[in-house]
Amino acid sequence: MDMNEIKEIFFQECEEQLAELESGLLKLNDGDRDPETVNAVFRAVHSIKGGAGAFGLEELVAFAHVFETTLDCVRSNKLEPNQDVLKVMLKSADVLADLVTCSRDGGSVEESRTRGLVKELEALANGEALPAAEAPKAAKPVAAAPAKPTDDSGFQPIPFTFDGFGEEENVVEQFTYEVTFKPTRELYSKGNEAALLLRDLSRFGEMGIACDMDQLPALENMDPEASYFGWKISITTPKSEEEVRAVFEFAEWDCELEVKPAEASEGEELPMIPVPFDLSALDDEPAEPTPQTETAATEEASANVVKAVNAAVEKKESAAAAAAAAAAATQNNAAAAASSAGQTIRVDLDRVDRLINLVGELVINQAMLSQSVIENDNNGVSSINMGLEELQQLTREIQDSVMAIRAQPVKPVFQRMSRIVREVADMVGKQIRLVTEGENTEVDKTVIDKIAEPLTHMIRNAVDHGIESPEKREAAGKDPEGTIKLSAKHRSGRILIELQDDGGGINRERVKQKAIDNDLISPDANLSDEEIDNLIFAPGFSTADKISDISGRGVGMDVVKRSIQALGGRISISSRPGLGSTFTMSLPLTLAVLDGMVVTVAGQTLVVPLTAIVETLQPEASAIHSFGANQRLISIRNSFCPLVDVGRILNFRTNQANPVDGVALLVESEGGGQRALMVDAIQGQRQVVIKSLEANYTHVPGIAAATILGDGRVALILDVDAVVGASRGQSLKPEMSLAAAG
Amino acid sequence: MKKKVLTVDDSRTIRNMLLVTLNNAGFETIQAEDGVEGLEVLEGCEPDVIVTDINMPRLDGFGFIEGVRRNEKYRAIPILVLTTESDAEKKNRARQAGATGWIVKPFDPAKLIDAIERVTA
Numbered sequence: 001m002d003m004n005e006i007k008e009i010f011f012q013e014c015e016e017q018l019a020e021l022e023s024g025l026l027k028l029n030d031g032d033r034d035p036e037t038v039n040a041v042f043r044a045v046h047s048i049k050g051g052a053g054a055f056g057l058e059e060l061v062a063f064a065h066v067f068e069t070t071l072d073c074v075r076s077n078k079l080e081p082n083q084d085v086l087k088v089m090l091k092s093a094d095v096l097a098d099l100v101t102c103s104r105d106g107g108s109v110e111e112s113r114t115r116g117l118v119k120e121l122e123a124l125a126n127g128e129a130l131p132a133a134e135a136p137k138a139a140k141p142v143a144a145a146p147a148k149p150t151d152d153s154g155f156q157p158i159p160f161t162f163d164g165f166g167e168e169e170n171v172v173e174q175f176t177y178e179v180t181f182k183p184t185r186e187l188y189s190k191g192n193e194a195a196l197l198l199r200d201l202s203r204f205g206e207m208g209i210a211c212d213m214d215q216l217p218a219l220e221n222m223d224p225e226a227s228y229f230g231w232k233i234s235i236t237t238p239k240s241e242e243e244v245r246a247v248f249e250f251a252e253w254d255c256e257l258e259v260k261p262a263e264a265s266e267g268e269e270l271p272m273i274p275v276p277f278d279l280s281a282l283d284d285e286p287a288e289p290t291p292q293t294e295t296a297a298t299e300e301a302s303a304n305v306v307k308a309v310n311a312a313v314e315k316k317e318s319a320a321a322a323a324a325a326a327a328a329a330t331q332n333n334a335a336a337a338a339s340s341a342g343q344t345i346r347v348d349l350d351r352v353d354r355l356i357n358l359v360g361e362l363v364i365n366q367a368m369l370s371q372s373v374i375e376n377d378n379n380g381v382s383s384i385n386m387g388l389e390e391l392q393q394l395t396r397e398i399q400d401s402v403m404a405i406r407a408q409p410v411k412p413v414f415q416r417m418s419r420i421v422r423e424v425a426d427m428v429g430k431q432i433r434l435v436t437e438g439e440n441t442e443v444d445k446t447v448i449d450k451i452a453e454p455l456t457h458m459i460r461n462a463v464d465h466g467i468e469s470p471e472k473r474e475a476a477g478k479d480p481e482g483t484i485k486l487s488a489k490h491r492s493g494r495i496l497i498e499l500q501d502d503g504g505g506i507n508r509e510r511v512k513q514k515a516i517d518n519d520l521i522s523p524d525a526n527l528s529d530e531e532i533d534n535l536i537f538a539p540g541f542s543t544a545d546k547i548s549d550i551s552g553r554g555v556g557m558d559v560v561k562r563s564i565q566a567l568g569g570r571i572s573i574s575s576r577p578g579l580g581s582t583f584t585m586s587l588p589l590t591l592a593v594l595d596g597m598v599v600t601v602a603g604q605t606l607v608v609p610l611t612a613i614v615e616t617l618q619p620e621a622s623a624i625h626s627f628g629a630n631q632r633l634i635s636i637r638n639s640f641c642p643l644v645d646v647g648r649i650l651n652f653r654t655n656q657a658n659p660v661d662g663v664a665l666l667v668e669s670e671g672g673g674q675r676a677l678m679v680d681a682i683q684g685q686r687q688v689v690i691k692s693l694e695a696n697y698t699h700v701p702g703i704a705a706a707t708i709l710g711d712g713r714v715a716l717i718l719d720v721d722a723v724v725g726a727s728r729g730q731s732l733k734p735e736m737s738l739a740a741a742g
Numbered sequence: 743m744k745k746k747v748l749t750v751d752d753s754r755t756i757r758n759m760l761l762v763t764l765n766n767a768g769f770e771t772i773q774a775e776d777g778v779e780g781l782e783v784l785e786g787c788e789p790d791v792i793v794t795d796i797n798m799p800r801l802d803g804f805g806f807i808e809g810v811r812r813n814e815k816y817r818a819i820p821i822l823v824l825t826t827e828s829d830a831e832k833k834n835r836a837r838q839a840g841a842t843g844w845i846v847k848p849f850d851p852a853k854l855i856d857a858i859e860r861v862t863a
């Protein structure tokens with residue numbers, strides 16, 4: 001392990017501490033007054049500060065220090081954590097998070113932001129009202145204190161050997177001190193040892209020592225834990241009086257100590273008794289200087305020490321002994337780790353990914369094996385076949401279990417959202433409360449990583465456009481404080497994330513007008529409410545008349561929709577005027593496997609995600625209706641549904657296939673409505689392992705990914721929404737189409 | 743014989759830094775995450791010196807030090823307090839609880855080793 005790895009650990013830990021901090025502050029905000037909550041919050045900041053100090057991240061240390069000081073006031077009940085105080089603290093937590101991010105990725109936080117908050121925090125700590133504008137004059141020195149070790153012991157160890165005390169002394173001015181040192185019993189009870197302190201002192205220079213044994217009682221009166229000895233020392237050293245005193249720093253309170261420069265007058269030497277014990281005997285290895293006494297660059301020094309230690313091991317110990325020692329050390333560590341581990345372990349994500357990949361291969365292999373056995377075992381009763389069935393089940397279970405390893409609660413992402421709500425609400429002057437539900441719902445880590453961004457955008461949108469201003473809300477008879485509810489739950493093998501606001505709902509008139517202005521629909525289009533609502537997902541649609549700072553960053557809901565789709569998810573909106581809107585996202589639990597329907601199209605094998613399919617049917621000739629030049633509809637239970645020839649869309653063939661010869665897959669696509677996808681035949685249903693096409697090739701419109709089938713063949717996984725979109729005339733770009741791409 | 747150091751700190755970062763520093767200096771290191779675990783681990787590992795943090799969940803450094811000092815078997819082990827608190831009050835409390843000495847975070851590896859050398863034979 002080197003410093004960079006530890007730094008990596010530090011930043012990971014920061015993330016955890018920041019989450020802890022925020023959830024603690026939010027609990028306090030909800031009226032929780034449990035001292036343990038306050039302690040946890042304090043500890044989080046304290047821990048960040050401690051680690052940051054170790055890496056010399058001074059900006060971070062300085063801010064954390066001020067924050068910590070204020071939190072300490074809350075902890076010691078000097079400061080009541082009311083709403084105003086918590087508002088400052090939550091903001092500080094946000095800035096702290098930014099400072100951490102900046103420390104990791106570079107960049108800097110605007111100084112004005114930190115400075116303002118530092119003033120507010122200090123004012124709180126000093127028991128003042130929040131400063132209106134002017135900073136309190138009594139501000140404590142902030143940045144300086146923690147960055148430097150203020151109570152530096154002043155130790156300046158000098159290289160020293162036992163056979164030549166202070167070799168460089170001829171150049172340096174020497175002082176002689178007389179030291180009187182009389183420990184009390186407390187000194188020993190705290191684990192200090194007078195002899196060790198004297199040894200330390202002896203390293204400063206030439207030393208004469210006399211032991212004062214006057215108080216030593218007779219043996220029968222002796223208390224084994226009492227302190228009877230005192231020492232008078234005369235030492236000649238280049239060190240200052242402070243440095244000499246510093247040797248006794250740890251013992252300061254538990255001894256009588258006098259240090260004074262020796263009187264200049266010669267001949268008045270202390271009556272020196274020979275030292276009653278050999279100081280050097282205290283050292284295990286008297287011949288070697290203590291490791292690392294130089295103040296050289298840390299890393300270099302440690303490297304040297306490693307070398308020295310290694311050399312020593314080679315020299316002194318047999319390989320077996322070294323191995324045994326190492327084993328013992330590992331065992332000790334393992335024991336310590338085991339007891340501390342509790343219910344979780346930390347595993348490198350790479351390892352889990354590797355395992356998942358391997359299990360993916362195993363699934364494919366097992367499928368191949370099954371297939372070839374079935375082909376060679378016509379009656380299907382051999383014992384191999386039975387065993388294979390069991391293997392199939394086991395493989396499936398292993399796969400599920402491995403997937404579960406990577407499952408993570410959505411909590412961290414949800415927590416981040418509360419900050420965004422706070423910030424944006426502050427910026428636009430709205431009062432908004434974020435309520436979260438189902439934070440512990442678990443989903444694959446890869447999915448979690450990818451939903452943060454679209455979710456952030458939607459939250460911004462909801463705050464900026466969804467919730468009305470407090471005045472407007474009051475006028476409408478609503479609570480001036482708006483509520484945004486973010487919830488997650490599992491439903492039929494997918495995760496459902498709902499974002500609900502109690503704002504004004506979608507202004508359909510305005511949306512429609514905008515769509516007409518932007519040439520998205522024709523002015524005389526007759527659209528259902530649902531279709532109008534879904535227009536906000538159309539590319540190039542933005543309802544904000546002026547691009548605002550918050551949600552108008554050049555991306556609209558179409559980008560959100562696309563990123564959700566890229567995850568194999570769907571998004572829809574329902575809105576009630578005056579009551580608010582609800583966005584519903586349905587996402588797969590994992591991006592690694594997919595339940596698919598294997599179909600044949602123009603001789604090619606394709607996989608259609610099962611989640612997209614509503615039903616399959618064999619069209620009858622009477623149900624097919626031509627419509628326009630080359631559009632066809634199929635009537636299903638008295639409603640008409642456009643027919644999409646997958647083979648043509650993907651340029652597998654140029655002629656339209658006869659629907660009666662094939663199978664129609666009724667799919668539900670985003671943007672409303674159903675479509676019937678025409679394929680030639682259905683081969684079966686199968687769980688397939690998703691292999692990214694983009695990682696190995698390039699993005700192909702209409703194709704989401706690829707997979708390997710049981711017989712070892714590669715099959716493409718259909719991007720249903722893209723195909724449906726293409727059928728609407730938003731053609732797959734020809735130069736990028738499958739045929740052109742090869 | 744390698745000297746054995748028990749480190750008690752709730753921060754993974756600091757625990758790792760201690761581990762690297764101490765191992766490089768030829769110490770054997772045993773780790774604990776808080777005071778409670780520290781007292782558990784203490785039984786059976788018999789360290790030559792203990793380095794502990796103050797602010798920890800479950801059982802803080804003060805409580806931990808008191809626990810060690812109450813234990814007939816281990817009460818003589820030198821304990822160094824590792825803390826960012828540099829003010830006299832905290833130091834004083836740690837001392838009253840029975841700390842042998844202290845090291846201020848962020849620690850300089852050389853100073854850490856120095857302090858350990860100062861309290862161990």
